[in-house]
Amino acid sequence: MNTGNNSSDAEGMKIPLQANPPVAKVCPHNVNISCASCRLNELCLPIALSKSEVHQLDEIVERNRPYKKGDHLYRQSDEFKSVYAVRSGSFKSYVLSDNGQGRVTGFFLPGEIIGMDGISSKKYANSTSALEHSSICEIPFVQLERLSHQLPNLQHHFFAIMGNEIAKDQQIHTLLSSYTAEERTASFLLGLSSRYARVSLSPTRFLLPMTRSDIGEYLGLTVETMSRIFTALQRKGLIAVNNREVELLDIEALRAIVTAS
Amino acid sequence: MNTGNNSSDAEGMKIPLQANPPVAKVCPHNVNISCASCRLNELCLPIALSKSEVHQLDEIVERNRPYKKGDHLYRQSDEFKSVYAVRSGSFKSYVLSDNGQGRVTGFFLPGEIIGMDGISSKKYANSTSALEHSSICEIPFVQLERLSHQLPNLQHHFFAIMGNEIAKDQQIHTLLSSYTAEERTASFLLGLSSRYARVSLSPTRFLLPMTRSDIGEYLGLTVETMSRIFTALQRKGLIAVNNREVELLDIEALRAIVTAS
DNA sequence: TGTCCTTATTGATATAGATTAAGTTTACTT
DNA sequence: AAGTAAACTTAATCTATATCAATAAGGACA
Numbered sequence A, B: 001m002n003t004g005n006n007s008s009d010a011e012g013m014k015i016p017l018q019a020n021p022p023v024a025k026v027c028p029h030n031v032n033i034s035c036a037s038c039r040l041n042e043l044c045l046p047i048a049l050s051k052s053e054v055h056q057l058d059e060i061v062e063r064n065r066p067y068k069k070g071d072h073l074y075r076q077s078d079e080f081k082s083v084y085a086v087r088s089g090s091f092k093s094y095v096l097s098d099n100g101q102g103r104v105t106g107f108f109l110p111g112e113i114i115g116m117d118g119i120s121s122k123k124y125a126n127s128t129s130a131l132e133h134s135s136i137c138e139i140p141f142v143q144l145e146r147l148s149h150q151l152p153n154l155q156h157h158f159f160a161i162m163g164n165e166i167a168k169d170q171q172i173h174t175l176l177s178s179y180t181a182e183e184r185t186a187s188f189l190l191g192l193s194s195r196y197a198r199v200s201l202s203p204t205r206f207l208l209p210m211t212r213s214d215i216g217e218y219l220g221l222t223v224e225t226m227s228r229i230f231t232a233l234q235r236k237g238l239i240a241v242n243n244r245e246v247e248l249l250d251i252e253a254l255r256a257i258v259t260a261s
Numbered sequence C: 001t002g003t004c005c006t007t008a009t010t011g012a013t014a015t016a017g018a019t020t021a022a023g024t025t026t027a028c029t030t
Numbered sequence D: 001a002a003g004t005a006a007a008c009t010t011a012a013t014c015t016a017t018a019t020c021a022a023t024a025a026g027g028a029c030a
Helices: A007-012 A051-060 A141-150 A152-178 A181-198 A212-219 A223-235 A251-260 B007-012 B051-060 B141-150 B152-178 B181-198 B212-219 B223-235 B251-260
Strands: A072-074 A082-088 A091-096 A102-108 A127-130 A135-140 A205-207 A239-242 A245-248 B072-074 B082-088 B091-096 B102-108 B127-130 B135-140 B205-207 B239-242 B245-248
Touching: A051 A141, A051 A152, A082 A141, A091 B152, A102 A212, A102 B152, A135 A141, A141 A152, A141 B152, A152 A181, A152 B091, A152 B102, A152 B141, A152 B152, A152 B212, A181 A205, A181 A212, A181 A223, A181 A245, A181 A251, A212 A223, A212 B152, A223 A239, B051 B141, B051 B152, B082 B141, B102 B212, B135 B141, B141 B152, B152 B181, B181 B205, B181 B212, B181 B223, B181 B245, B181 B251, B212 B223, B223 B239
Parallel strands: none
Antiparallel strands: A072 A127, A082 A135, A091 A102, A091 A127, A205 A245, A239 A245, B072 B127, B082 B135, B091 B102, B091 B127, B205 B245, B239 B245
16 A cells, blocks of 8 residues: 555545446447456467467456556566456556656557566566556466466467567667667557557557657667657658557658668 | 578588588587586576486487587567577677667576577577577477476476576566666676576676677667766676676666665 | 646657767778 | 788767656546
C-alpha cells in the first residue's frame, strides 16, 4: 500500500463491485471470454495449440477485472509472479531514473505479452500501467512453466515469443544508437501501424494511446522534438495528425525515411 | 561471396584442414572438454542441472574448432539453427545499415549465450564474429528444445537466460535514450567489469577485446567521442587506459557517474 | 459552464556530440 | 626490418536536438 498513489488503490476498496459498470462497451473488455473463443487467439499464447491444449491453457489464465487508465499491473522490483497478455486497450512499461523522471521502455497492444523482463531476477525490472481502460489475461508463470513442460507446442511458442522480444529490443538498440529524430519517429509510426494491422485494425488510421511525452521518452527525444517532427512530417504530407489521431498518408515515403539511414 | 571480405571465406577453401594447428595454447581453447568438467559450468547452460542431466546436455553440444579473429559464427539472415555458448575469447554481434556501416548490437564473453534473436523468425537478425581467437559450444536448437522438454530444470534455466537477455536489452534502451556519453561509457566499463568478475577474472584490470569504434557503435557514439571520454575519465583519475588495457581506479566514482542521470 | 491542470505547439537560444581534418601509434605483411 | 594499413588521439568547427520560455488547446471535475 505504501507504494501506491494510483487509482487502483482507491478501487481496491470496492473489490467485488466490478468497478465501472458503464463499461457495457460490448465485448472488448468482457472478463469472461475463454482463450478458445478470444478473437486474439491467433496471435497470443494459444497460437499453435490444439483445441484440448487451449483448454488446458484456459484453466491457468486469470482474467482480472479491467484496468483503468493509470492503474498498475505491477511496479518496479515487485516480486515476479506472472506474465500478462493484453486483451484490450494498451499499456506502457517504464523505469524511473534517480532524478525522478521516467523513461518509457515499451508499449503493449492487444495480443502482446508483458512482464518477461522479470523471469530471471524474480523481480520486475520496470513498472507497467494502463494507458487507457484495458483488460488483461494474467498467466502465473510457475503454472505456465509447468504446462509448457507438458505441451511441447507451448514451450516452443513461448521460446519464440521471448526470442521475438529479444530481436525487437535489438532493433530498438540500433534505432536509438544511429537514427535521427525523424527516422525514429517514422519507424515508430510504421511499427504501430503493423501492430494494429495484426489485430485487424486500420494500419493507416489509428489513435495514439500514449502522450507525446511517452513517445519521446521511448525514442530518446524530448516532447518538443516529438511535436516538431510530427508537424514536419505533416507539412511534408506524409502523415495527418490531429491530437491523438494519426493517419499515415504515404507509407512508402515513411519507409524511405527509415531505410535511408 | 559478394558480402564477404573476411578471413573465414578464405578459410572456407581449405575446409578439412582444421585451420591453425599451432593452437596448442593449453586448455582455454581446448576442443574436447565436457560440460561436466568445463570451468564455466556454473554460469553457462549446465547451471542447476544434475550430473546425469549435464551428461545429456553434453551429448547434444557440438564443440567446433576454434574461431580466428574476424571469423563468423553466422551472418545476418542465415537460417537459424543453433544457439552458441562462448567457451573462451569473445564475439560481437552487429547489423549493417543500408549505407553500409555497421552497428554493434552486443558483445559476448565466456559463459554467455549467442543467437537467441533468431529463435522466432528462424533467421538470425544479426551477424556475429569473433573479436579474438575464441572457442564456442554450438547447441542445435531443435535438440535443446527436445531436451528442455525432458528436463524441467533446463527449460526453467533457458527461460531465465532469455528473460535475462530481455532485461539487459531494456537497460540498454534506457541507457541509449537518456544517458550522456560519459554516463554510457562509465556504465559500459562497469558492465564489463562485473562480467569479467563472473568468470573469475579481475574486475578492475582487463583487456578490451573490441575496438573503440566497436564500443562507439554499441553505445551510439563516434570513435572520436569514445576517445575523448576515455582520456577525460583518465584525467579525472577514474581509469587508466593504455591502448586496449583498462584499469578501473575508482569504481565508486564510476558508479556515481552512472547513477547521477 | 467555467476553472484547473495536463498535454501539445511554437520559437529563441544553448550545447553535447558529430563532423572534418590531421597526425600518431600500433600491428600486420612480406 | 621496412612498409602499409588499421586503430587511436587531438583539435577546430558545425549541427541536430535539448533547453528555456511562452502560449494554446483539451479534458476532467466542481
